[in-house]
Amino acid sequence: MTIIYKHNFSQYNKMSSIKEQFDSMKKQCPFCKIISKELESNIIWQDEICTAFLEINPATKGHMTIVPNEHYSLFSATPPKVLNHMFKISHKLIEIIKKSMGKTSYNIFIPIGQISGQMVQHAALQIMPVDNEEYIKEFDVDSKTFDQDKWKESHEKFKQIYPMMIANIGKKKEPIPEDQIIKIVKENLQLIEMYNTDPEGFKLQATILNAQLRNLFEGQDIDKIMIKANE
Numbered sequence: 001m002t003i004i005y006k007h008n009f010s011q012y013n014k015m016s017s018i019k020e021q022f023d024s025m026k027k028q029c030p031f032c033k034i035i036s037k038e039l040e041s042n043i044i045w046q047d048e049i050c051t052a053f054l055e056i057n058p059a060t061k062g063h064m065t066i067v068p069n070e071h072y073s074l075f076s077a078t079p080p081k082v083l084n085h086m087f088k089i090s091h092k093l094i095e096i097i098k099k100s101m102g103k104t105s106y107n108i109f110i111p112i113g114q115i116s117g118q119m120v121q122h123a124a125l126q127i128m129p130v131d132n133e134e135y136i137k138e139f140d141v142d143s144k145t146f147d148q149d150k151w152k153e154s155h156e157k158f159k160q161i162y163p164m165m166i167a168n169i170g171k172k173k174e175p176i177p178e179d180q181i182i183k184i185v186k187e188n189l190q191l192i193e194m195y196n197t198d199p200e201g202f203k204l205q206a207t208i209l210n211a212q213l214r215n216l217f218e219g220q221d222i223d224k225i226m227i228k229a230n231e
């Protein structure tokens with residue numbers, strides 16, 4: 001466990017301006033601007049966790065985007081409880097689409113990463129109601145040829161990691177005991193250095209930006225632990 005942490009934290013050396021970098025990223029982010037109402041938009045739902053609005057350049061009639069209010073750059077980096085809430089809200093919005101537009105077919109689109117079509121570096125889930133005229137023809141898989149080799153290669157890769165990953169799904173995560181976290185931190189002096197250099201930046205990593213640190217510190221008083229680890 002220690003070795004894993006040591007290895008993976010190495011990329012977070014430059015901590016001095018994390019908070020400034022994050023704030024400037026948020027300032028430039030169009031979704032953050034929509035959430036804060038700095039940018040005019042057609043918000044149809046907003047609560048303390050997420051915001052839903054009609055797309056400015058809709059792919060279909062009624063196309064809407066749901067985003068977490070906090071700036072998580074990727075859907076895959078968004079905490080599960082935030083994602084759960086976003087799905088709950090999307091379920092309600094789909095009901096509204098059905099009742100108001102009479103559309104019962106829709107696509108839920110979640111691009112993760114630029115190549116997949118993620119245009120804004122802020123996690124988002126999109127609902128696109130569709131009807132016959134608007135059906136997206138590119139999803140017509142029948143016309144594609146099936147590549148057996150590619151399929152086999154992917155399957156072999158999945159088989160290696162799948163049993164381990166699947167065994168942990170649905171298991172309630174036990175919080176890591178405080179003394180265990182302190183031990184991990186003490187064994188990774190880099191973390192203490194990161195905290196001492198920029199406590200606010202470190203806390204930002206441990207609460208929003210870095211999923212691994214988030215897991216380690218979940219539900220904990222970060223200052224208290226880091227002060228103890230410093231002793």
Ligand SMILES: [Zn+2]
Pocket residue numbers: 026029030031032033070071072121122
């Ligand atoms: Zn944002």
